[in-house]
Structures are given as structure tokens and as C-alpha cells.
Amino acid sequence: MKAQLVTLVVACLFGTVLSDGSTLAWCYHLPSCNYTTWPTKIPHHCSGARQSPVNIVTADVQADPSLTTFSFTGFNDSSALLNIKNADGKSVMVSLDDSKMSVSGGGLSGLYKSKQFHLHWGNGSSSAGSEHTVNGKRYPMELHIVHMKSTHPSMTVALDDPTGLAVLGFFIEATNDSSTPEMWKNLTSFLLKISRKGDVVDIKNQITMDGLLKGVNRTRYYRYLGSLTTPSCDEAVVWTVFKDPIKVSQDLINLFSTSVYINTTAQPLITNNFRGVQALKGRVIKSQPSSATTPYEALSLTAALLYYLL
Numbered sequence: 001m002k003a004q005l006v007t008l009v010v011a012c013l014f015g016t017v018l019s020d021g022s023t024l025a026w027c028y029h030l031p032s033c034n035y036t037t038w039p040t041k042i043p044h045h046c047s048g049a050r051q052s053p054v055n056i057v058t059a060d061v062q063a064d065p066s067l068t069t070f071s072f073t074g075f076n077d078s079s080a081l082l083n084i085k086n087a088d089g090k091s092v093m094v095s096l097d098d099s100k101m102s103v104s105g106g107g108l109s110g111l112y113k114s115k116q117f118h119l120h121w122g123n124g125s126s127s128a129g130s131e132h133t134v135n136g137k138r139y140p141m142e143l144h145i146v147h148m149k150s151t152h153p154s155m156t157v158a159l160d161d162p163t164g165l166a167v168l169g170f171f172i173e174a175t176n177d178s179s180t181p182e183m184w185k186n187l188t189s190f191l192l193k194i195s196r197k198g199d200v201v202d203i204k205n206q207i208t209m210d211g212l213l214k215g216v217n218r219t220r221y222y223r224y225l226g227s228l229t230t231p232s233c234d235e236a237v238v239w240t241v242f243k244d245p246i247k248v249s250q251d252l253i254n255l256f257s258t259s260v261y262i263n264t265t266a267q268p269l270i271t272n273n274f275r276g277v278q279a280l281k282g283r284v285i286k287s288q289p290s291s292a293t294t295p296y297e298a299l300s301l302t303a304a305l306l307y308y309l310l
């Protein structure tokens, strides 16, 4: 029974279907089932010791020279993004072709295949909805690309491995550069077609992952060990959170909290679909050594020196 539960859970990280056909009762929008209730209602694993998301305190981040550059495969391939779906009224998810998309390097132990990406958001311009925060700052949205270690035969096996999954997290920041970037315009154009729980539409040959991640320097990231951020919060994730946000126009960000619904009926909208930050419990967040001073920092340093000299 547990195996079946896990298989179904992971077939869609947002639809936690039990073997008797009922659904595991968790939600984002009601006091009776929101994330503050998960540790008591779903203690295995939501009350664990390496939960996600977390607040990243940059002053406490430790340098780790093993955090090398990633190698991305298929991120430029528009046939690797298969379909977009209203995932159980909890998120918007794009299924990925894992025979075409994968990552390695980046301090990971081997090859991880891309399974899907999905998004977390708040409520338009009025409230931010990223899961991770940086020095307490919450970004408007966060994108998660979920990968599974290629040597695992199934998600069930991967979830029992402390490093079975690799999730790449990208913050999304709002710009007022209307309707950009182009790829986000293309992606969000599908939202009205998946307004009801369970709706799915084909998006093949239209969008690339590289196009969606435009502007992010993928050599700069945070790393820590954590969990799924949805029940049952399995502690199987090597987290990578990139420092640079993707800059998306406010207009397009607002479409997420105004287009997709929790139910098959047209109410309520999916809003604030993020879990609050969890205690680090002794974990240390790592990043690349900062010895390689960025041009911006070098410039600031020069400016500071000039200031003191003058």
C-alpha cells in the first residue's frame, strides 16, 4: 500500500491519491489543511529534520569548491516540453521528456533526468509567493525543475534515497517591462486553457527551458539537502537555488493568480500555493567560493577605494 501511495504521489507531486481512491487532505487555502497543519496531519515526513523550503541567510552561507558548473542537456529543445496541466488544483506543471532533458555536474553525484517543472506564486502584485526566501525576502514566484537520479528505476526508489531527486529552483522577479520575456508570454498564453483542475494541453515544439531561464547565470547557486515542499514532504532532494532571478513582467506574473482554479468549478482561484520556510536544524547552505570577484563587486570595491582615497 505504501509503495502504491508513493508511486501515485509522485506521478503528480500535487495529487496525493491514496490507494482507496481518496485524496490526502492538504491544501494551501484553508486553515484546516494549510501548511501549518502538515507536520501534525502528515508527520511522515512533514515533521522531519531536513524539510524545505528554507530561508537562505547569505551571511551564513559556506563556500564549497565542489559546487562546479552544471551541464544541461535538452534545455534548448522545444520538443522536450510535452504538456502543461492544472496539477490537481494546486499548481501549474509542465511535463518534460526525460529521454531528452537532464542535468549533471553542479556538485551532483551523477546524471539526473528532468521529469517536470511547476510553479509557486502568491496573489498578484499584492503578495509574493516564492518558497525559498533570501535574508527574509520573498520573491513574487518560484519555478522548480524536478529531476530524478538516472540510476533509479522509479520515483518510489528515488524517494527512499536521500539524494534521489535534484530540484533546481529559480526565483521570479517582477519587471514592468510589459509582456516580456517572449517565452513567458508563450507559456502564460496556455493558462486560460487549463483553468479547471486536471485540464491538460499539449505544448510541444513551442517553448524551450533555456528561453524560460533567460538572464540567469547558472554558475551561481545555493546548495543544501532538503525535502519535497508538498506532502508527503519526502526527504530525498538535493536542492539548488539559483541566485539570479528570472525577470518576468508583472502583467504575466499576475496571470497565474487570476487564471487557474482549485476546482472543476470556476472557484476559488489558486493563490499563495507555497509552503512557509522550515527550520534548518543544523543544516548549512553552501555556495561557490567568492574568490572570483564579480565585475560588479570589483567595481564597487574600486568605487569604495576611490571614496577613501578622496
Ligand SMILES: *[C@@H]1O[C@H](CO)[C@@H](O)[C@H](O)[C@H]1NC(C)=O
Pocket (backbone or CB within 6 Å): 028, 029, 030, 031, 032, 034, 035, 036, 037
Ligand atoms: C493556516 O491555518 C492556521 C490555522 O490552522 C492559521 O492560523 C494561519 O493563518 C493559516 N496560514 C496561512 C498561510 O494560510
Ligand SMILES: *[C@@H]1O[C@H](CO)[C@@H](O)[C@H](O)[C@H]1NC(C)=O
Pocket (backbone or CB within 6 Å): 076, 077, 078
Ligand atoms: C542544443 O544544443 C546542443 C549543444 O550545444 C546542440 O548540439 C543541439 O543541436 C541543440 N539543439 C537544438 C534543438 O537547438
Ligand SMILES: *[C@@H]1O[C@H](CO)[C@@H](O)[C@H](O)[C@H]1NC(C)=O
Pocket (backbone or CB within 6 Å): 123, 124, 126, 271
Ligand atoms: C488576492 O487579491 C485579490 C485582489 O487583489 C483579492 O480580491 C483576493 O481576496 C486575494 N485573495 C487572497 C486569497 O488573498
Ligand SMILES: *[C@@H]1O[C@H](CO)[C@@H](O)[C@H](O)[C@H]1NC(C)=O
Pocket (backbone or CB within 6 Å): 175, 176, 177
Ligand atoms: C517601471 O515603471 C516606472 C514607473 O512607471 C518607470 O519609471 C521605470 O523606468 C520602469 N522600470 C523599468 C525597468 O521598466
Ligand SMILES: *[C@@H]1O[C@H](CO)[C@@H](O)[C@H](O)[C@H]1NC(C)=O
Pocket (backbone or CB within 6 Å): 182, 186, 205, 206, 207
Ligand atoms: C511564441 O509565441 C509567438 C506568438 O504566438 C509565436 O509567434 C512564436 O513563434 C512563439 N515562439 C516560440 C519560440 O515558440
Ligand SMILES: *[C@@H]1O[C@H](CO)[C@@H](O)[C@H](O)[C@H]1NC(C)=O
Pocket (backbone or CB within 6 Å): 217, 218, 219, 220, 292, 294
Ligand atoms: C556568471 O557568473 C560567473 C561567476 O560569477 C562569471 O565568472 C561569469 O562571467 C558569469 N557569466 C555571465 C554570462 O555573466
Ligand SMILES: *[C@@H]1O[C@H](CO)[C@@H](O)[C@H](O)[C@H]1NC(C)=O
Pocket (backbone or CB within 6 Å): 262, 263, 265, 267, 268
Ligand atoms: C472546491 O474545492 C475545495 C477544496 O477541494 C472544496 O473544499 C470546496 O468545497 C470546493 N468548492 C466547490 C464549489 O466545489
Ligand SMILES: [Zn+2]
Pocket (backbone or CB within 6 Å): 118, 119, 120, 144, 229
Ligand atoms: Zn515546488
